[in-house]
Amino acid sequence: MKLKNNIxxxxxxxxxxSQQQLADLIGVSRMTIYSIEKGKYVPxxxxxxxxxxxxxxxxEEIFTLVEEKRxxxxxxxx
Amino acid sequence: xxxxxxxxNVFSIITLLLxxxxxxxxxxxQSQLTVTMPEPTxxxxxxxxxxxxALLIIGLYHLFLLxxxxxxxxxxxxxxxxxxxxxxxIVLSGITLLSDIILLSDxxxxxxxxxxxxxxxxxxxxxxxxxxxxxxxxxxxxxxPVANLKLFKEIDRGSDNLFLAIHxxxxxxxxxxxxxxxxxxxxxxxxxxFNRHFMLIAVRLALFPLTLIIVYWVVKMRNKPLREWIDxxxxxxxxxxxxxxxxxxxxxxxxICLIDLFTVWSLPVSFWVMLIFLIQLVVFSTVVIIxxxxxxx
Numbered sequence: 001m002k003l004k005n006n007i008x009x010x011x012x013x014x015x016x017x018s019q020q021q022l023a024d025l026i027g028v029s030r031m032t033i034y035s036i037e038k039g040k041y042v043p044x045x046x047x048x049x050x051x052x053x054x055x056x057x058x059x060e061e062i063f064t065l066v067e068e069k070r071x072x073x074x075x076x077x078x
Numbered sequence: 079x080x081x082x083x084x085x086x087n088v089f090s091i092i093t094l095l096l097x098x099x100x101x102x103x104x105x106x107x108q109s110q111l112t113v114t115m116p117e118p119t120x121x122x123x124x125x126x127x128x129x130x131x132a133l134l135i136i137g138l139y140h141l142f143l144l145x146x147x148x149x150x151x152x153x154x155x156x157x158x159x160x161x162x163x164x165x166x167x168i169v170l171s172g173i174t175l176l177s178d179i180i181l182l183s184d185x186x187x188x189x190x191x192x193x194x195x196x197x198x199x200x201x202x203x204x205x206x207x208x209x210x211x212x213x214x215x216x217x218x219x220x221x222x223p224v225a226n227l228k229l230f231k232e233i234d235r236g237s238d239n240l241f242l243a244i245h246x247x248x249x250x251x252x253x254x255x256x257x258x259x260x261x262x263x264x265x266x267x268x269x270x271x272f273n274r275h276f277m278l279i280a281v282r283l284a285l286f287p288l289t290l291i292i293v294y295w296v297v298k299m300r301n302k303p304l305r306e307w308i309d310x311x312x313x314x315x316x317x318x319x320x321x322x323x324x325x326x327x328x329x330x331x332x333x334i335c336l337i338d339l340f341t342v343w344s345l346p347v348s349f350w351v352m353l354i355f356l357i358q359l360v361v362f363s364t365v366v367i368i369x370x371x372x373x374x375x
Contacts, residue, residue, distance in 0.1 A: 028310070028311065029238045029241065030238055031238045
């Protein structure tokens with residue numbers, strides 16, 4: 001299982017908010033936001049809730065669990 | 079702003095002139111202090127005593143360069159590595175300015191007793207090192223005008239720059255320390271009896287920049303709760319780095335036990351302790367930097 005997110009899209013929708021601005025709002029470094037967006041770092045529950053709070057959306061709308069096998073199939077289809 | 083720039087330029091020129099003076103004084107004193115002269119002449123004494131305030135002013139310029147480098151470090155993301163390495167060099171050069179004074183004083187006392195050519199060589203070597211550091215600093219000051227920034231400006235919580243800078247400095251410090259103790263143990267610099275003493279000085283000297291940047295970090299973060307000093311990703315990177323350095327050094331411990339068991343080298347325990355500690359520091363910082371910079375999970 002892999003954790004996917006749409007933070008980048010949400011940032012764009014919210015007046016093209018930068019990674020640094022989001023990082024400042026939730027009190028982490030820009031690199032942490034970058035890592036989460038890229039799916040290379042899985043945030044803690046607290047951090048996920050803080051991100052959800054910024055975008056005023058439920059956590060499950062921002063983060064979704066995806067089966068890795070299915071992702072590989074999708075890649076093959078492409 | 080213009081006055082500040084003018085002041086900095088004047089300070090830089092004075093420092094360069096003082097370097098020229100020191101070099102002239104060293105060459106003149108060296109030519110005069112021979113075994114045929116039982117007592118240094120008045121000119122030699124005056125030149126020598128002026129060298130001390132000259133070196134102290136050069137030390138002040140080092141302090142200015144250090145503040146400038148710290149400002150670049152916390153504000154310019156693309157220059158973290160070069161600034162970190164440069165900070166280590168400034169601190170090392172600054173501390174060795176004091177050893178210049180000690181060397182000069184030792185030479186004046188010992189030139190009649192034994193050969194002091196190695197001390198002169200060290201003095202010239204250190205002077206070239208200080209000069210290179212100052213020249214690099216002057217170029218940096220001209221290229222990066224950050225004089226208007228406050229040194230203790232509040233930084234954002236969990237800033238990447240300072241976190242990475244500490245690890246870059248730890249990495250450089252570790253490498254300098256390893257080179258220092260290996261160099262000390264070869265017996266090239268001092269007689270074998272003083273190896274251990276010289277090695278401890280080298281390690282202390284190497285660790286000074288790291289201590290300095292940690293103190294700077296603590297001062298900057300002093301008003302924040304401890305849990306906010308690093309964010310969760312940085313904490314995860316730090317934990318992974320610690321684990322990696324522990325696993326990396328386990329075979330080294332085994333190797334040292336074997337060396338000791340078969341008495342391959344009879345090196346002092348302090349050598350192995352320092353070596354392992356510095357290797358751990360290098361591995362730890364390297365892993366943290368790679369994980370943080372390349373967002374590895």
